[in-house]
Amino acid sequence: MRFDTITIFPQMIDAYMNESIIKRAREKKLIESYAHNLRDFSADKKHKKVDDRPYGGGAGMVLGVEALSRALVKIPKKKRQLVVLFSAAGRQFDAAIAARWAKKYDQIVMIAGRYEGVDERIVKVLQATCLPDRQANYLRTRQAGNLQTVSIGPYVLTGGELPALVVIDAVARHIPGVLGSHESLEEKRHGIGVPVYTRPEVFTWRGRQYRVPKILLSGDQKKIAEWRAKRKIK
Ligand code: SAM
Numbered sequence: 001m002r003f004d005t006i007t008i009f010p011q012m013i014d015a016y017m018n019e020s021i022i023k024r025a026r027e028k029k030l031i032e033s034y035a036h037n038l039r040d041f042s043a044d045k046k047h048k049k050v051d052d053r054p055y056g057g058g059a060g061m062v063l064g065v066e067a068l069s070r071a072l073v074k075i076p077k078k079k080r081q082l083v084v085l086f087s088a089a090g091r092q093f094d095a096a097i098a099a100r101w102a103k104k105y106d107q108i109v110m111i112a113g114r115y116e117g118v119d120e121r122i123v124k125v126l127q128a129t130c131l132p133d134r135q136a137n138y139l140r141t142r143q144a145g146n147l148q149t150v151s152i153g154p155y156v157l158t159g160g161e162l163p164a165l166v167v168i169d170a171v172a173r174h175i176p177g178v179l180g181s182h183e184s185l186e187e188k189r190h191g192i193g194v195p196v197y198t199r200p201e202v203f204t205w206r207g208r209q210y211r212v213p214k215i216l217l218s219g220d221q222k223k224i225a226e227w228r229a230k231r232k233i234k
Contacts, residue, residue, distance in 0.1 A: 085118070085150070
């Protein structure tokens with residue numbers, strides 16, 4: 001799986017991609033990550049400006065469509081490419097989507113917005129650039145097969161870099177070989193929300209003792225599985 005992120009802060013993406021399980025997955029060539037600096041595609045060679053004031057007035061700046069369009073067509077295109085535009089108002093990203101994307105696509109291109117967001121015309125540019133002609137002609141929404149507008153949660157962040165990393169991490173976990181056997185998919189092993197404990201068996205803190213539930217020390221795997229199943233979030 002190839003991940004391409006268009007951003008004005010590529011080092012934010014690279015920093016995360018160079019640690020832990022994700023770094024190992026890159027070294028094993030299971031995933032590739034390219035953080036493209038949007039400023040490199042600015043027509044303004046001197047100041048590398050990529051934003052401007054919003055039409056209609058108001059505070060803040062808007063990421064322009066020009067450099068973004070140039071960046072988009074420069075990124076090598078794989079056969080099963082998905083393009084993701086981030087917005088707090090987009091479709092809620094979740095575990096099922098992550099698993100589906102890992103199977104369905106071999107490349108995810110992500111546009112990380114900043115400031116007041118991205119010039120809305122990027123949607124039309126994306127439709128014209130990334131979708132087959134027949135789809136682009138009748139498409140009226142921001143969601144269409146290999147073009148998705150995605151939110152990672154009901155809150156507004158300062159930029160799309162964290163959403164991009166959330167997507168990379170959540171999707172990568174579903175690619176065979178990315179997780180080692182002892183890290184295998186949490187949702188398959190214990191289940192999401194199941195409490196976990198490690199040594200010491202009894203933790204003493206400010207005069208009180210905190211114990212590991214007895215069932216987990218029993219060695220009775222059947223009972224342990226039942227105990228975990230009860231606590232699992234379905
Ligand atoms: N007024 C803008 C809007 O309604 O989208 C807010 C822009 S926000 C300050 C800057 C950028 O952060 C957005 O363009 C988007 O890329 C990203 N962003 C913020 N919150 C997000 C969320 N919950 N999910 C995904 N992306 C988000």
